[in-house]
Each structure stands twice: as C-alpha cells, then as structure tokens.
Amino acid sequence: MQTQDLKIYTKLYELRSINKTAQTMQYSQSNITARLQALENELQTQLFRRSFQGLQPTKAGELTYAYAQQVLAATANLTARLHDTxxxxxxxxxxxxxxxxxxxxxxxxxxxxxxxxxxxxxxxxxxxxxxxxxxxxxxxxxxxxxxxxxxWLTSAFVSDDGWLNDRPYLINSDTHCPFRRQTLATVPEAATLAVDSWNSIIALVEQGRGVALLPRYVAKAHHLQLLADYKQVRIPYRTFALQA
CATH class of the missing domain: 3.40.50 (Rossmann fold)
Known part of the structure; x- marks a missing residue:
C-alpha cells in the first residue's frame, strides 16, 4: 500500500466520484479504477458500493478512510520535521x-x-x-x-612526491588561518603563495605545483607525501558552547 494510493482513496471518499477524482488529481479514470481495485484486492474487502448517487463507502471503506487520514497526516508531519532545519x-x-x-x-x-x-x-x-x-x-x-x-589536527608539510624542488609553499589567503600562520613561522614569506580556497591548495599540491601544510587525514585521502625535512605539527582546534 503506497501513500499515493491512500491519497487517491481519500479523494474518492470525499468526492464520491471516479470521474471527479480523476479530473482533480489529473489521472485517467481507468488509472483511478485500477488503483482502487488494487487497494481492495490488497485489503481483501469492498470499499465502495456503486450507485446512481455515486460511490457509497462500506463499513470497511469508512475504517479505511480514517486510517488513510492518520497515515497521510503522520507522513506529512514526518516530512516537515525532516526538512525543518x-x-x-x-x-x-x-x-x-x-x-x-x-x-x-x-x-x-x-x-x-x-x-x-x-x-x-x-x-x-x-x-x-x-x-x-x-x-x-x-x-x-x-x-x-x-x-x-x-x-588537535596532526598536520605536516606535504607534496605530491615528498620533495620540495623549489616549489612555493601554498598558504590560505585567510589571515586568521592557523595553517597560514604556522607556515609563515616556518619559512620566509617570500617563499609562499597565497591561495583563496583549501580545494585549490589541495589541487595544486596534487598537481605538483606547490607544497603545503595540511592535516594528515587530507594527505592520506589525496595520497600526498610528507616532506622529510619537517616535523609534524599539531594544530589545536576547540569546541565552544553558547552559555545559557
């Protein structure tokens, strides 16, 4: 039993007409009839009686309508909660x-x-x-x-092949970045090149166009090699909570 079947059934119950339901939900009448028959087969009971006044719900149809309303309301509530940031x-x-x-x-x-x-x-x-x-x-x-x-983030100077080879030290252009500050405390600023984003820095190192101080997890994920002449460093990071 699918949610859409319950939506169709609810509309059939409220409009008491296959034709009106098909027009309202923009389905063909044959599609609505087939979905109703499939639902009745699944529940193994008749949900409507056909008459000149339209569809008349059976007792099972009344119970199914109440059930459909509960399920559709619960589904809508769940969807809203999942998308409510x-x-x-x-x-x-x-x-x-x-x-x-x-x-x-x-x-x-x-x-x-x-x-x-x-x-x-x-x-x-x-x-x-x-x-x-x-x-x-x-x-x-x-x-x-x-x-x-x-x-702490364990970090190290890395390159694509483990060698410096006169390539620039790539630093983040963000002046508050601790990786930038640590690099500038290690090498002359003239040997560095500022880049706007971490993605660009990592891509340039992968291409062999520079070296950079990066977390070990980044080096491992991108198969970068540590420069042997430099010790690993630990970059501290902290978690802050808003006080009540």
Whole structure:
C-alpha cells in the first residue's frame, strides 16, 4: 500500500466520484479504477458500493478512510520535521574540521545538526552570539561562549612526491588561518603563495605545483607525501558552547 494510493482513496471518499477524482488529481479514470481495485484486492474487502448517487463507502471503506487520514497526516508531519532545519542544532565550523569530523570521522549525524561552514576570519570576528556550537581552529574569543573541549589536527608539510624542488609553499589567503600562520613561522614569506580556497591548495599540491601544510587525514585521502625535512605539527582546534 503506497501513500499515493491512500491519497487517491481519500479523494474518492470525499468526492464520491471516479470521474471527479480523476479530473482533480489529473489521472485517467481507468488509472483511478485500477488503483482502487488494487487497494481492495490488497485489503481483501469492498470499499465502495456503486450507485446512481455515486460511490457509497462500506463499513470497511469508512475504517479505511480514517486510517488513510492518520497515515497521510503522520507522513506529512514526518516530512516537515525532516526538512525543518530549525529543529536541528546549529553549528558554525571551520572547513577542514567539517571535512574531518563530519565527513571523515562521521561524528555528527546530519539529521541532527545544521552546519554553517565559515572561514577563520569570519569565525574569529563573529559578533553575534546566536549559534549554540562553534568548532574552530581560529583564534576565537567571545564572552558569550565557553570553551568545552580542545583537540588537535596532526598536520605536516606535504607534496605530491615528498620533495620540495623549489616549489612555493601554498598558504590560505585567510589571515586568521592557523595553517597560514604556522607556515609563515616556518619559512620566509617570500617563499609562499597565497591561495583563496583549501580545494585549490589541495589541487595544486596534487598537481605538483606547490607544497603545503595540511592535516594528515587530507594527505592520506589525496595520497600526498610528507616532506622529510619537517616535523609534524599539531594544530589545536576547540569546541565552544553558547552559555545559557
């Protein structure tokens, strides 16, 4: 028994006419008749009696109508809840952390959370205190939020082949990005090249056109090689909760 069959049956019950139901629902009369017969066969009972006054529901038809209303109402309610983002807990999160915690580690169920991916600068300069949860490696301070947890992203300088070969160090153009700051603390700024997005940085490293400080999970996923001359570093990230 499909939801559409119950919708057709409900309309038949209310209009008491196969012709009117077909016109209203934009089906052929033969289609409506076939769906009704299939439903009666499935339930093994007659749902309507045909008369000059139209369709007259049997006792089984009355019960089926009540059942159809309940099922259709419950289905509509479920659909609304599944698509209602207001019922989900809102989370502001940095891009690499979304890829790591949500995509890679699957620590969050997308049905329960509404994620807003923001740059480090956008998070560091966040003025409004409207989001219940913030997960970031940006230098975030706000009187309305309390730090709940601190973790680290193990990261390393990587290239496509494990060698530097006079290629530029790619850094994110976001000035609040800790990967950028760590790179600038390690190599001269003249040896770096600023790029607007993480996707572009990763793609350029894959193409052998630069090296970059990236989380180990990114290096593993894209088959990138660690540069032997550099130690691994741990980039801290923190979880903040909006205080009541």
């Amino acid at each position: 207001s019922a989900r807990k809102k989370v502001v999160i940095s891009e690499l952390l979304f890829n790591y915690l949500v995509v890679e580690q699957q620590r969050f169920d997308l049905k329960d959370y509404d994620f807003q991916i923001k740059s480090s600068t956008a998070i560091a300069t966040l003025a409004e205190a409207a989001t219940p949860l913030i997960i970031t490696y940006a230098d975030f301070h706000h009187p309305a939020y309390a730090e709940m947890k601190r973790n």
